[in-house]
Amino acid sequence: MNEAQILVTGATGRTGGAAIDELLDMGMRVRAYARSDGEKTAALRKRGVDIAFGDFTDLDAIRAAMEGIRSAYFLHPIAPGIIGAAAFFAQAAKEAGVTAIVNMSQISARRESLSHAARDHWISERVFDWSGVATTHLRPTFFADWLIYEHFANEIRAKKKLNFPLAMDVMPPSARTIKAGSSRTFLPTRRPMKGRSIPCMARLR
Template structure:
């Protein structure tokens, strides 16, 4: 019997990379669609992953990547073009006879969101629904990886503190590794999940003071969270040269976070994969070097 071929977009990123790791333990062929043929692409090929270079905003690239695929993971960055990329991906999947799509959305996706990107994610879900290709939408809360990126990682490692505009809102941080396991499991056996929307959360809900306490517990030193105002956060992102659409999204969802949109704990990951998602403490242990040891 011919093994199925599974397509992963964002294969050198966080969720896509971990999905590939999980799929490599299964009897499937893996194809990764990448923007560049670089050393990361070469590393995937050494692991037996087929790589194709293309742009999600070029439908012929998507059609080529989709040829012979049984199921596919769609991931688009926080940049303009999401609706176009969704339409191209859905059309190419329909033409290729793809049996299932796993769509990475976000927990703040809704029709009336103040975030343009979150509203586009809601619209992207609808486009996939209209396509007729069975789809599963994933709506994760904030990633635990926020702690090891950009200013947060630097100030935690250097100054034992971090600043974010989230007040005393709460969420259960979810690691990309746990999301990757869910993505792989659904892609390999999509039928039970077709038409469903899954919120993805970690196991323990907390505010960022609680996150700081969990980091302190694991790292053996006191880490402090300092809330900041959204406008100060906007200025910080602008100084870092982020695209305006990304800045608008991050500032809008900061208010969503304060209003409880990102709340919730795991009800999905363990039920699908049989393994509970990692705690903040476990994430800190796995990323101890990045967080300053």
């Protein structure tokens, strides 16, 4: 592995990939954490990105990926397992001496939520806070990019309308918009915003 400064998970997806783009533009040295090798990781490697392989259930792999890392970006899919993944990630970061974590959470994360996903995101935030590693929690609404996914696009065409789960004056960010906020948190000139939760949205008025 090279002397990467920042570890990015979800590196082959839209959001993680957008963060890597921004970090490389800023001249940062990046290591991507991916489950397997393929065309996307090969493309990242050609751009100078170091690649570490593993998943969120492998503590040793996460720990190895964090060797020499200063800051790490945690991005878990909306799926079961996020609490255990956060615990492994936080423990590996603590062992490796990582000084800051950026956690991609969600706007609905709260203790009293009836959504298992939202409540699990809230618990994972607390896991990072308890770890003692300075963590900034990003809380986006949903990503505007999702509207072009087949499921959403077909529903919009069929109903001839767009149903927003939010107030009418709130606009969801795109993965390309959120990258600036997440990436700049890694800047060495910034102090880690320990335990801070940042809503990520834009007001239409």
